Amino acid sequence: MLQIQSLTRRFGERTAVNEVSLSIPAGQMVGVIGRSGAGKSTLLRMLNRLTEPSSGRILHDGMDVTALKGQALRDWRTRCAMIFQQFNLVQRLDVLTNVLVGRLNHRPLISSLLGRFTAAERAMALEALDRFDLADQALQRADTLSGGQQQRVAIARALMQQPRVILADEPIASLDPRNAKVVMDALRDVNKRDGLTVLVNLHHLDTAREYCDRIVAMQAGRVMFDGTPAELTAEKVREIYGVDEAEFHEQAEEAVRPKHTVAA
Numbered sequence: 001m002l003q004i005q006s007l008t009r010r011f012g013e014r015t016a017v018n019e020v021s022l023s024i025p026a027g028q029m030v031g032v033i034g035r036s037g038a039g040k041s042t043l044l045r046m047l048n049r050l051t052e053p054s055s056g057r058i059l060h061d062g063m064d065v066t067a068l069k070g071q072a073l074r075d076w077r078t079r080c081a082m083i084f085q086q087f088n089l090v091q092r093l094d095v096l097t098n099v100l101v102g103r104l105n106h107r108p109l110i111s112s113l114l115g116r117f118t119a120a121e122r123a124m125a126l127e128a129l130d131r132f133d134l135a136d137q138a139l140q141r142a143d144t145l146s147g148g149q150q151q152r153v154a155i156a157r158a159l160m161q162q163p164r165v166i167l168a169d170e171p172i173a174s175l176d177p178r179n180a181k182v183v184m185d186a187l188r189d190v191n192k193r194d195g196l197t198v199l200v201n202l203h204h205l206d207t208a209r210e211y212c213d214r215i216v217a218m219q220a221g222r223v224m225f226d227g228t229p230a231e232l233t234a235e236k237v238r239e240i241y242g243v244d245e246a247e248f249h250e251q252a253e254e255a256v257r258p259k260h261t262v263a264a
């Protein structure tokens with residue numbers, strides 16, 4: 001269980017996340033939606049402490065995540081893997097090595113520095129790639145893959161951390177619809193098959209409705225809707241975005257697509 005209690009983050013005068021409280025049972029797939037600037041990324045980044053909260057607490061199975069320091073904080077970041085919009089792979093390294101990077105926190109510093117991975121770790125990485133139909137690409141440079149393939153490599157890398165929670169910050173915002181579907185299917189698979197808790201920031205309501213058990217909508221740093229996809233009615237969508245759904249989609253397409261789209 002992940003408990004978020006009155007979590008707040010201020011940047012100067014601006015309150016990016018404002019007194020957010022949520023209880024997320026283990027194994028839930030939660031979509032976080034809301035307009036640009038609503039505080040979605042800041043909320044996710046606070047959960048693995050990439051961004052420090054100004055106040056409030058985060059508890060995971062009773063452990064106070066907000067108080068962790070040093071090795072304990074590094075251990076938490078290993079258990080709480082992050083997926084980014086731009087994949088964050090090392091482009092000039094091969095796919096297998098990128099996946100093995102997910103093991104680094106599990107091994108002694110000296111063997112990490114020497115870049116040596118065991119046969120068991122290599123087998124584990126290949127298995128993770130195979131699961132997402134990428135075993136044939138294992139020895140290719142990461143920059144030769146499509147955006148959808150790169151994001152699946154990032155998910156395989158996250159799995160190497162053997163996390164309990166996956167935080168995905170707009171994982172499909174740079175992808176065309178076909179690749180977006182393959183990546184969302186991969187996230188659903190790790191949620192359903194491995195029982196991982198998944199929190200995913202999404203711009204597309206249809207995707208949130210299709211894939212998530214629960215949808216949390218943010219507006220100006222606050223949670224203004226928290227319910228099932230069925231409860232997210234057209235009226236609620238109008239409240240969240242200030243426009244109806246069709247108009248919102250047009251705005252979202254214009255805002256996101258041209259600057260970020262990565263070709264298949």
Ligand SMILES: Nc1ncnc2c1ncn2[C@@H]1O[C@H](COP(=O)(O)OP(=O)(O)OP(=O)(O)O)[C@@H](O)[C@H]1O
Pocket residue numbers: 011014015016017034035036037038039040041042043
């Ligand atoms: N490092 C920072 N310094 C200053 N202000 C920030 C910082 N990070 C976020 N903000 C501000 O906090 C608010 C929330 O930003 P955040 O990125 O969390 O929103 P978002 O809902 O994820 O938006 P988007 O969908 O555009 O990514 C915004 O007003 C943003 O400008």
